Amino acid sequence: MKNYSSKSKSNSPARDEVKNDQDIGELTKNSEETLKLRLRTYNGHQFLDIRSFWKKDDSEFIPTKKGITVPKGKLREFSELIGKAVKLTEGTDD
Numbered sequence: 001m002k003n004y005s006s007k008s009k010s011n012s013p014a015r016d017e018v019k020n021d022q023d024i025g026e027l028t029k030n031s032e033e034t035l036k037l038r039l040r041t042y043n044g045h046q047f048l049d050i051r052s053f054w055k056k057d058d059s060e061f062i063p064t065k066k067g068i069t070v071p072k073g074k075l076r077e078f079s080e081l082i083g084k085a086v087k088l089t090e091g092t093d094d
Contacts, residue, residue, distance in 0.1 A: 024048070034061055046072040 024037040038049045051067030
């Protein structure tokens with residue numbers, strides 16, 4: 001029998017299906033939200049997961065649905081685009 005939960009499902013792979021997670025780093029947005037970067041493998045495919053985590057009731061950060069995944073084969077191109085964004089914003093005010 002299928003379990004039809006009223007909770008919406010995350011687009012990210014289920015925890016038990018992801019192997020060899022490697023934390024890359026975090027970027028704090030504010031006291032209640034942070035971005036975490038992780039290298040992950042799912043069904044034999046490696047990718048970079050950039051996900052928003054939020055803090056619930058002064059506990060640890062938990063993942064949200066907000067995030068993107070970048071396939072291993074696109075990481076260099078993604079890095080180059082981030083580099084362009086850095087160059088375009090150097091010397092500008094926040």
